Amino acid sequence: MFPARVRAGAPLAVVILALSGCSSLWGCTDTTAKRGEAGVRVQVEDTSGQPLGVTAEVVDWRLEPHPQVPSRGDRVHFHFHFRFGGVDEVSGIHGPAVDACAVDKERVALGCQTVYSSQAFGPADDPLTGDDWLAVEHPEQVAGVLLIPNDQSYHGRTCEQDIKDVGGPHPPETPRRGDQL
Structure with a gap:
């Protein structure tokens, strides 16, 4: 069996492991925000669905060959605009971000x-x-x-990547071809 000294230190070792994140009792939880309603003009929202005070808008779009690869045929060339309603223009490395999707008449992502x-x-x-x-x-x-109104500028670490960071909210995945918007 183990000496009394080792048995006496065992509870302390369990506490240290639990506090260091090496225990399944840590309670790491990842959540993914619900995808917001797509539109031509959207209020950018954080992962909890709260507005950031930023509006993003598709100003116009057209089909035309990309000037650097015209042989690949038409692509969707679109212009977008961000408006900052009294908030800092840079919240994150590249500022707020949204997903832009070309859609068909049924609002299916192409x-x-x-x-x-x-x-x-x-x-x-x-x-x-x-x-x-x-x-x-x-x-x-x-x-x-x-x-899509969900801010895509911040993707924190997941529980799978680092249980000690306790996970947290994440923006929804970028829509894929065939997703209904």
């Missing part, structure tokens, strides 16, 4: 990607406007470009 407010560095008269391109398999099906 292609999506994340756009950051830091990409909006338009002309001096409208510095918060930017543009980007979406590649879709069938550009002729595109009926519009929608934004």
